[in-house]
Each structure stands twice: as C-alpha cells, then as structure tokens.
Amino acid sequence: MARESNRAMRPFWLHQVVEYVIGAVFISSSIQSEAPAIPAVLGVGVMLNAACTHGPAGAFSFLHRRVHRIIDVVIVVAVVSAAVQPVVSVGDNARLLMLMLAVVLAFVWWNTDFATKDERKARRMATKSTRRRPSRPTSEEVGQKAGRLVGDGVNFARRAKKNMSSDE
Structure with missing residues (x-):
C-alpha cells in the first residue's frame, strides 16, 4: 500500500486527459518541425499510453496503472533525450517545446494518484483505523x-x- 504524503494528488482521469492534450500538442507541432517524425512518434506514444490504460478516460484498457506509471517515466526520458540529441536536426522551437512538455508530463506524473478506486477505499479505511487525532x-x-x-x-x-x- 502506498504511504500517505502531503502532496496534492490528482485523480487518474485528469492525468489521462492531460496526456491526450500533450499528445495532440506533440502531433500538431510535428507539422512545423524540420523532422516531423520525432514529435509525431512521441505524441502517438503519449496518446497510446493514455488510451491503453485502465481508467475513466482509457479507450482500450488493457494496461494496469502501475505499468502506465513506469511507461510514463520512460516517455519523459524519451522526450528529453529526443530534445537534446544532436544526431537529427529538430529545430530550436521544437526542442524547447519538447523540453517544456517533458516538464509538464513529469509534473503531472508526480502529482497523480495512480491508485484504483478499491485501493483508495482501502487506504482511507486503514488511515481512519490507525489515525488517532490529526495534527490539524x-x-x-x-x-x-x-x-x-x-x-x-x-x-x-x-x-x-x-x-x-x-x-x-
């Protein structure tokens, strides 16, 4: 069971919606890029990751949220490495956009509660039974x-x- 933290945890459906938007931004930015394949592939990867995960906004729902969480980290690393790689000329604007979207993806990942409804319910029940008096x-x-x-x-x-x- 995940330990409780003071971070504001966002629901998973919001995480999925943000990933769809970021994927669309990647794909639309590929239109103006010198190497359109790189942002387009990254956008399709982000959107497929969101679409294939169990969740309210998932289209196909065959990946568990724990797997999605790991794939998110891989995608952020892939976006950063695609932005800083010197082999393929991407263009300065596309590189900057990729880095900014990687930061947004990392931020969304950090503040997302990946727990399912049953896991959240069990966590709340465990917290209620062990909590004496909250500090606030x-x-x-x-x-x-x-x-x-x-x-x-x-x-x-x-x-x-x-x-x-x-x-x-």
Missing part, C-alpha cells in the same frame, strides 16, 4: 466549530436582547 483539524471539524460559534453568538445576542427588554 479536518475541514469538517472546522465547519462544525464555526457553526457552533455562530449559533452561540446568535443565542448570546438573543439572551442579551431579552434581558435588556425585561430590565426596562
């Missing part, structure tokens, strides 16, 4: 305290108004 209050506790504070303030004002009217 949860949003639900903050809302309850705020509601009580407002209710107490309203009741105090009503009592004060009633006492003021009964004194006169």
Whole structure:
C-alpha cells in the first residue's frame, strides 16, 4: 500500500486527459518541425499510453496503472533525450517545446494518484483505523466549530436582547 504524503494528488482521469492534450500538442507541432517524425512518434506514444490504460478516460484498457506509471517515466526520458540529441536536426522551437512538455508530463506524473478506486477505499479505511487525532483539524471539524460559534453568538445576542427588554 502506498504511504500517505502531503502532496496534492490528482485523480487518474485528469492525468489521462492531460496526456491526450500533450499528445495532440506533440502531433500538431510535428507539422512545423524540420523532422516531423520525432514529435509525431512521441505524441502517438503519449496518446497510446493514455488510451491503453485502465481508467475513466482509457479507450482500450488493457494496461494496469502501475505499468502506465513506469511507461510514463520512460516517455519523459524519451522526450528529453529526443530534445537534446544532436544526431537529427529538430529545430530550436521544437526542442524547447519538447523540453517544456517533458516538464509538464513529469509534473503531472508526480502529482497523480495512480491508485484504483478499491485501493483508495482501502487506504482511507486503514488511515481512519490507525489515525488517532490529526495534527490539524479536518475541514469538517472546522465547519462544525464555526457553526457552533455562530449559533452561540446568535443565542448570546438573543439572551442579551431579552434581558435588556425585561430590565426596562
């Protein structure tokens, strides 16, 4: 089971949608590139990786998310190496775009929760059973305290108004 972290974890469907967009950007950038095969192949690879993985936005769904996670790292390394390789002339704009998209892919990969629905449910249950008291209050506790504070303030004002009217 994955250990809990303080990072903001994004859902996997969002990860897949971002990969489709990045693949489309790669493919569309190949139109203006000196060597169009490199960005086009990278774009098709990114889109196939997103499409073949089990997930809400997956089209074919035969790869597990753990495999997808590893392939993502391979794709980021392939994009960076394609951008810095000196053998095939790609063009400065295409190289810069490839490096920027590699950074975006790495960022999305880092902030994605690759767990399935059942794994997330089990993780939540394990966290609930082992958690004594969180170091910070949860949003639900903050809302309850705020509601009580407002209710107490309203009741105090009503009592004060009633006492003021009964004194006169």
